[in-house]
Amino acid sequence: MKNKTTASIICLFLFIGSYAQELANFRRAPVISPEIGDKTVTFRISAPQAKLVRLYGSWMRSFDSSLNMNKDTAGLWMVEIPKPSAELYTYNFIVDGLNVNDVNNVFLQRDGTRYLSVLLVPGEITANYFEAGRRGNLRKVWYNSPTIGTTRRMYVYTPYGYETGKDSYPVLYLLHGGGGDEDAWATMGRACQILDNLFEKKLAVPMICVMPNGNPGQEAARTSLIQEKALDRNAPGVANLYINSIVKDIIPYVEKNFRVIAKPEARAVSGLSMGGGHTLSVTNEYPGTFSYICPLSSGASAKYADLDTKLQGIKNAGYKLYWVACGSEDALAYANSKNLDAALTRNGMEHTFFVSGGGHTWANWRIYLNTFAPLLFK
C-alpha cells in the first residue's frame, strides 16, 4: 500500500513537472521540420484539410519557384529538397494560398513586423552564425535621449570576459535598416554569434557592439507596445535627429556606463541600407568622431550635393578605415555605392569597395559584418 502511494505520488510529480511540455505535444503531432540531412532538407507540416501546400524559401529565386508538397494519408505534407549551400535562410509554407510559419520549428525570427521560420544550413559561410564556445552577453538598455526627447532602448553586446576583466574596449556602433529596430542585428544579423566566433578564433579585436533603434519616433521596437510618434523624416530638424542623438546621447551614455576607450580611433560605425545612410550622415556631419566607417548596401551617397566637401571633412579629420560594401545585384544601392567609391577615389581617400554577389539581403549583411569586423581597431 505504501509503495503504491509512493508510486502514485511520484507519477503525479512527474506529470506536473512535464505538464507544459505534454500540453505542447498533445496539441500537435510529433513532426520534425526542418530535418537537415547530409544532402537533403525535409520540410513537413500537418494540414489534413488542405488542398494544396507549397514551400517557399529564401534560397529560391522568387515566390514563383515555390514547391508543391506531397500529402500522406494522415494529412502530413512533406517535401524534400537538395540541401542549399550554407546560409541562414527564411521560409514559410503556403497552405491553400495562406502564408504560415513552420509550427514545428522553434527557430523563428522577427524581421521588422514579420516573423519568419529559419533554416540555418551549416558550412563554411555560416560557421560563425552558430554559438561559439565563449559567448559575450547582451543587454537591453534604456537610455535617456534629450535630443529626441524620450527614453529609448538599445542593445549592447559585451564580449566574453568583459564582466570579469578590467580592460577597456573599442566600440562598434551597428545600425539597422528601414523597417528594422534595435533587435535586428542581434536576431536576423547574428551579430553576437559572429563577434563571439571572431574573438574566439582571434580573428578580430574584442569590442563592444552597440545596436540602437534608428527610428526616432520609436522608444523601442514595436513589440514593446509603446505608442509610436509619427515623425516626418523630411521635416526640418527631423532628418538629423537620430544621427545627432548618436553623437550627443548614445556615445556619452556608452562611454559613461561601459568600460570603453573613449577615443575616435576606438569608435567604428556601420549600418545597412537606411543604417548605411545613417553611417554616411553621422560621419559626414561629425567628422573625426569615428575612425572606422563601414556603410553597407547604402544608396545614400546620392543625397549629398556636397559629398566631396563632406568627404574632405572626414579626410582632414583623419580616419583609419573607409569600407564600403554592396551586392552587385542590389538594384537599390549598387549604383550609388559605386558613386561613393568613385567619390572616395576622386577625393584621394584610401578605402575598400567590397562588392559581393547577391542583393539587398541579410545574407549579405551577415557576410559583411563577418568580413569587416576583423579589420577594426588594428
Add this chain to the structure above:
Amino acid sequence: MKNKTTASIICLFLFIGSYAQELANFRRAPVISPEIGDKTVTFRISAPQAKLVRLYGSWMRSFDSSLNMNKDTAGLWMVEIPKPSAELYTYNFIVDGLNVNDVNNVFLQRDGTRYLSVLLVPGEITANYFEAGRRGNLRKVWYNSPTIGTTRRMYVYTPYGYETGKDSYPVLYLLHGGGGDEDAWATMGRACQILDNLFEKKLAVPMICVMPNGNPGQEAARTSLIQEKALDRNAPGVANLYINSIVKDIIPYVEKNFRVIAKPEARAVSGLSMGGGHTLSVTNEYPGTFSYICPLSSGASAKYADLDTKLQGIKNAGYKLYWVACGSEDALAYANSKNLDAALTRNGMEHTFFVSGGGHTWANWRIYLNTFAPLLFK
C-alpha cells in the same frame, strides 16, 4: 534638368529608406488585427481560399468554444467579440483546421516551443503589464556552471537606476515551469514590466531579478540551437543538479558580478509549477539561504516523505516570508498546495496561502508576481 535630377535622387533615397517596410506591406493587405475598441475586440485575417476560419482565444473555456469568422468578398475574415476583462490573452486562428498566428499582430510570444499571438486588454489587472515610465534593463548573461559542467544562460533584470547609482540591491530568483526556459518570465510572465511598475509606484523595494534556465540538459533556450543533453531527471545526482547549481553557481555569480546584498534576508526565491518544485527543493535542501520563499502552483509537496523535517529545517534556520499560491481550479497543484499549507500550519510556521480563481495559467503567475513582489525585503 537639375531639379528633375534632384527630385529623382530624393525619390530614390526615400524609396531605399522605406524599402524593408514597403516589402513587408507588399506581402500583405493593410489589415488591423486585433483592434481593441471601447467594448469590443475585432480580429481579422486575409484567407481568400479558406472554407472555414475560426478564432480561438485563451479567454474561452475550451477549443470547442472557438468562434466562426465571417468572410467578405475580398477574402478577409472578421469576427468582433465583446471585450474580455483585462488580461494578457493568447489566441490563434483556425484556418480549415490549421492553427495559425495572427500575421498582422507584431505582439507574438514564445511559450516553450509554441509561438502565440497576444491580446493585451488594458485595465486594472494588466496595468503593470505595460511599459512603465522608468524601466530597468535586461541582460542575457552566460555564466559558468561547474555543478552542471557547462556554460549556461540566464536573464538578469536590473531595476531603473542600477547603472547610474551605487546602491546594492536584494535579489529575487525567479524560476520557470516545465517546458519553459530562461526567457519565460521575461516574455509570458511580463516580469520586467511588473517590477518596473511596482518600483515606479513605490509599491515594492527595488530588486534585481535573476531568471535562470531550469532544464539542466540545456545550456540555453532551444532557440539558441545548442544541442541539448538528454538527462534522466530521476537518475541519481540529476534530480538536484539544478537546485545545487542555483546555490553553488548562480548565487555566487550574481553576488560577484552585480551590486547585491549578499545575505539571506536579501534573497527571495519563487517559481511556477516545476519552478515551484525547485523553490521547495532549494529551500528544503539549503535552509537559511533564502529568507523569502514563494512557490506558485506547485504540486511538489507530495514529493517529500520527510516534508515536516525539511520545513523544521527552514523554521530553525529562520525565514521572513513563506508565501504559497495556487488557483482553486488547478487540478495539477491545488491539492498539494493545500497539503503544503497544512504542513506549514502543522509545523507552526507563519505563512500565507494565497488562493486565486483559475488554474495552471500564466494569467495566475503574473498576478502572483504582482502580488508577492511588494511583500519582499520589507
